[in-house]
Amino acid sequence: MQNAAMNIEDKGGDQLVLHVGPQHPGSGHFRILVTVDGDYIVGAKPDPGYVHRGAEKMAEYRDYIQNIPHLERPVIIDATGVTLPYVLAAEKIIDVEAPDRAKYIRMIMAELNRIISHLYWLGIYGIFLGHSTMFMWPMGDRELFIDLAESIGGTRVTFSYVVPGGVRNDMPTNFTERALKTFDYFEKRIEEYKKIFFNNPLMTARTEGIGIMTKKDAIGLGITGSNLRACGIDSDTRKDEPYCLYDNVDFEIPTRKEGDSYARCIVRLEEMQQSMNIMKQVLDLMEPGPIKQVIGGVMRGEPGEAFVRTEAARGTMFYHIVSDGEKNPYRVKISVPSFRNIIGMTHLLVGSRLADMPAIYWSLDYWPVEADR
Amino acid sequence: MNIKLITGILGAFAVGIRNIFKRRMTLRYPEQKLDIESGYTFDAKSNTGSAGFKGRHILYTDKCTGCSLCAIACENIADCIDMVQVEGSWPTNTKNIMPQIDYGRCVFCGFCVDACPFDCLFMTPEYELSATDKRKLVHTPFQLAVFPERKGNVKLIPDDGGAHHD
Numbered sequence: 001m002q003n004a005a006m007n008i009e010d011k012g013g014d015q016l017v018l019h020v021g022p023q024h025p026g027s028g029h030f031r032i033l034v035t036v037d038g039d040y041i042v043g044a045k046p047d048p049g050y051v052h053r054g055a056e057k058m059a060e061y062r063d064y065i066q067n068i069p070h071l072e073r074p075v076i077i078d079a080t081g082v083t084l085p086y087v088l089a090a091e092k093i094i095d096v097e098a099p100d101r102a103k104y105i106r107m108i109m110a111e112l113n114r115i116i117s118h119l120y121w122l123g124i125y126g127i128f129l130g131h132s133t134m135f136m137w138p139m140g141d142r143e144l145f146i147d148l149a150e151s152i153g154g155t156r157v158t159f160s161y162v163v164p165g166g167v168r169n170d171m172p173t174n175f176t177e178r179a180l181k182t183f184d185y186f187e188k189r190i191e192e193y194k195k196i197f198f199n200n201p202l203m204t205a206r207t208e209g210i211g212i213m214t215k216k217d218a219i220g221l222g223i224t225g226s227n228l229r230a231c232g233i234d235s236d237t238r239k240d241e242p243y244c245l246y247d248n249v250d251f252e253i254p255t256r257k258e259g260d261s262y263a264r265c266i267v268r269l270e271e272m273q274q275s276m277n278i279m280k281q282v283l284d285l286m287e288p289g290p291i292k293q294v295i296g297g298v299m300r301g302e303p304g305e306a307f308v309r310t311e312a313a314r315g316t317m318f319y320h321i322v323s324d325g326e327k328n329p330y331r332v333k334i335s336v337p338s339f340r341n342i343i344g345m346t347h348l349l350v351g352s353r354l355a356d357m358p359a360i361y362w363s364l365d366y367w368p369v370e371a372d373r
Numbered sequence: 374m375n376i377k378l379i380t381g382i383l384g385a386f387a388v389g390i391r392n393i394f395k396r397r398m399t400l401r402y403p404e405q406k407l408d409i410e411s412g413y414t415f416d417a418k419s420n421t422g423s424a425g426f427k428g429r430h431i432l433y434t435d436k437c438t439g440c441s442l443c444a445i446a447c448e449n450i451a452d453c454i455d456m457v458q459v460e461g462s463w464p465t466n467t468k469n470i471m472p473q474i475d476y477g478r479c480v481f482c483g484f485c486v487d488a489c490p491f492d493c494l495f496m497t498p499e500y501e502l503s504a505t506d507k508r509k510l511v512h513t514p515f516q517l518a519v520f521p522e523r524k525g526n527v528k529l530i531p532d533d534g535g536a537h538h539d
Contacts, residue, residue: 062450066446066450069482154424154427160484168421168422169415170421172424185531185534192388195384195388196389199381200384202385292420294420
């Protein structure tokens, strides 16, 4: 029997199918079909695809530059994270290499974007757990980092800043001074975050021991990013396969052994600290120089293919570009971290209580638009 | 366990109360407006841009040749630039065509600025582009040629408490 008005399906017996989303205030454009038995979830089936826009197919009809504004649309809060691997792969096809200064500026933009993305996630996680202060604070502090990124990239979120051959413009002269001031402030602010949210019993009671993923399961399911690091695996593409100039900077990979929702949260908080650590080192290491290798005419590659893997805010972002020597790429395949983490939802939700669903769901930092591409 | 519970709650309250007395960093928008120094520009000779805000475009009509490269750059991105006929005589522009930009479609990526080989299309810090009519979002070449007035009255200054506007 089906009750269309309430979207509730009676499975017979004690079980009931609930449709969470796609208008759920927090799930985004995404639906989970949850089968409940009383208060317990006995089955969860994620249903992505509401915001599929065919980014991969669109990329076949645009040249290497025109693709950039389109490919950053799926994850506008992590715009550099999603376009950087594309540009690195395009550079392999076109056979150019960015100058050192451009590589350092790319690293700064990527790390700023990681902080911007993590703060957005933290704000939403706060409101998911009913903690309005934790919604306001990260959203306010996020603006400081957006202002820093805007002073380089020109817009608030969609910068279209990294292009094959380098970056589009140099940093403003007062950037270092402004950035260091913001980092000093935010390092103190992280301690306040810990006091009001991370050490707050109201938060720990709802996240500690909830949604535990073991090391073995995480590897078996192919989980990536912070969710993997929260299970005790120190996997980070920035360390494992350094791109740009990440091998010149010294940073730690925050890990936790517990694998629960709390571990996934605290790992992201520590990642923001590490991002600031990286940016401080990069600002020291940077030397004046050219920022772009000029490519004459329309960008065209030799026939061939390129694979690039980078660490975006949500995990490993992978691009595979096939070129047939024309000005448009022949095929662009994007493997996004959100889509790889979606399987963790099915795994974690089964057996938990319905009230724990928001705490588990958003602790995975799932971004529907990125997963649908 | 109880000690952890009590210190946790008291610590959270202490931080919360301390923050009530802190200076807020909100920009009170219609009264206060951010003063942005420069827009995004691009030097065709060195092929690099200079950092700046990507807002409304500025078109230098005396330098435009009507080559349509900006429209071609925009073709597959937002398709918002149309080359339209303009009146008058333009020594550099024999075809009398200049770009007209539809801000209902523009994504402010600035690739049209990068494409201009004559340094005649730049961007300005103007961001208040809303209109009550969809047709008013289409800016003609002569509207684009007017440099916007500087309306900003405050600057963002980072400090120990985050930032303030002054």
